[in-house]
Amino acid sequence: MLLTSSIQRDIQLLLYDQQNAPNPRRVRIFFAEKEIAYDRKQINIVQGENLSPEFLSINPRGRLPALVLDDGTVLDESVAICRYVEELYPDPPLMGTDTLSRARIEARQRHIEFDGLLPASEVYRNAYPRFQTRGVGGNVGVINAIPDLVTRGKTLMSNFFARLEEDLNHSPYIAGEEFSIADITALCTLDFATTSARIPFPINCPAIQRWYQTVSARPSATA
Amino acid sequence: MLLTSSIQRDIQLLLYDQQNAPNPRRVRIFFAEKEIAYDRKQINIVQGENLSPEFLSINPRGRLPALVLDDGTVLDESVAICRYVEELYPDPPLMGTDTLSRARIEARQRHIEFDGLLPASEVYRNAYPRFQTRGVGGNVGVINAIPDLVTRGKTLMSNFFARLEEDLNHSPYIAGEEFSIADITALCTLDFATTSARIPFPINCPAIQRWYQTVSARPSATA
Numbered sequence: 001m002l003l004t005s006s007i008q009r010d011i012q013l014l015l016y017d018q019q020n021a022p023n024p025r026r027v028r029i030f031f032a033e034k035e036i037a038y039d040r041k042q043i044n045i046v047q048g049e050n051l052s053p054e055f056l057s058i059n060p061r062g063r064l065p066a067l068v069l070d071d072g073t074v075l076d077e078s079v080a081i082c083r084y085v086e087e088l089y090p091d092p093p094l095m096g097t098d099t100l101s102r103a104r105i106e107a108r109q110r111h112i113e114f115d116g117l118l119p120a121s122e123v124y125r126n127a128y129p130r131f132q133t134r135g136v137g138g139n140v141g142v143i144n145a146i147p148d149l150v151t152r153g154k155t156l157m158s159n160f161f162a163r164l165e166e167d168l169n170h171s172p173y174i175a176g177e178e179f180s181i182a183d184i185t186a187l188c189t190l191d192f193a194t195t196s197a198r199i200p201f202p203i204n205c206p207a208i209q210r211w212y213q214t215v216s217a218r219p220s221a222t223a
Numbered sequence: 224m225l226l227t228s229s230i231q232r233d234i235q236l237l238l239y240d241q242q243n244a245p246n247p248r249r250v251r252i253f254f255a256e257k258e259i260a261y262d263r264k265q266i267n268i269v270q271g272e273n274l275s276p277e278f279l280s281i282n283p284r285g286r287l288p289a290l291v292l293d294d295g296t297v298l299d300e301s302v303a304i305c306r307y308v309e310e311l312y313p314d315p316p317l318m319g320t321d322t323l324s325r326a327r328i329e330a331r332q333r334h335i336e337f338d339g340l341l342p343a344s345e346v347y348r349n350a351y352p353r354f355q356t357r358g359v360g361g362n363v364g365v366i367n368a369i370p371d372l373v374t375r376g377k378t379l380m381s382n383f384f385a386r387l388e389e390d391l392n393h394s395p396y397i398a399g400e401e402f403s404i405a406d407i408t409a410l411c412t413l414d415f416a417t418t419s420a421r422i423p424f425p426i427n428c429p430a431i432q433r434w435y436q437t438v439s440a441r442p443s444a445t446a
Contacts, residue, residue, distance in 0.1 A: 060386070061334065061338070061386075073323065075326055075327070075330060076330055077329065077330035077333050077334065079329060079333060080326045080327070080329040080330035080333065081326070083325060083326050083329055084322060084323070084325075084326035087322040087325070087326075088322060099307060099310040099311060100296065100307070102306060102307075102310070103298055103303045103304070103306055103307035103310075104298070104303070106300065106302060106303040106306055107298060107299060107300035107303035110300050110302060110303065111284065111300065115284070115363075135375070136375075136379065140338075140378075140379060140382045141378070141382060143375060143378065143379070144375075146369060146371045146372065146375065148369045148371065149369065149372075152358070152359075152366060152367075152369065155363075155364070155366065156359065156363060156366070159363045159364060163283070163284075
């Protein structure tokens, strides 16, 4: 409801989306925080719709999300989409407000991606039977799942949670005093890890729990 | 020589560096393009210096590069470092000049990272005997190498080269008409893949070869 009643709709945006996938959700939350309206088209990754000729004509890499601007330009990468929108609609700022804060938020957001979202995705992709020959997402041909990546991914997620707990003991949000894109990436990582990838929520991490409750309570979290 | 005779040195910068690793080289090339001078300290990853208490006090993630600003602030992530420097020294622009070009360059740079640099790193890390218990970089504890990742990484690199060849048939540089950070990432990926990871150079790819010769001939490529 928030989205369709949005105040900002200077341009027509079409998001190729997948409701349960973490990367499209990052963009949806980002848009919700900015109160940007957009149209959505669901592409079912499990059923392989992302590898159909129709979708590959939009994004040859076969990845989601992809955002189509009103002139037909396609932005096919989640953080690039967010940066584009951040520049068009700077309020509320989600990627920093000065040179140093922009760099710090970028660093933290990338830490979360590489240390958390990547191993969580490896656990999911290499454990889920439907992805047995699609161990890597997107248009990369037959890639057999590697069961050892499930074990490894779980170990890496333990490590990730331990460091996140320590970090969140020192700051309210992932990249400091303010909610940012780094929190969005972390929220999507945690929800994806604990649902799709079936990794237990880190229950003995009070700082993560405090942070998780705070960011999950934002209206954008339902996006 | 370029670096020490640089014209831009308003601030003192110390780069924790590793000569042969791709991520520090991305930053060195970026700095060279900007003609920014900086001090360097080599951290030997193979010998585990990145996991020493001394270096972990600089960057708890144990990753390189890390840039220390003159007030002691540490930027510990390669693209975040580049963005910081891009804002301070906008000329020559390496991350775009308007909203759309910035988004497009970011998208392309991230494609190269995920589709090329990541699998090349997996081939290297999981094949090299010295990394047998450090299959993932940084401060993540014992992670055993997974030999299947070597095979998988080589398959993904073939796919990466094929798509890169097609893209470079349509544009002189990775993200379009101008040299950008996406070319820097791709150059470091290709050199790292063909030396450290011992993946053969894609010889039947004339567009990649043309592009490689062009970007390798820039003075910054020696950084």
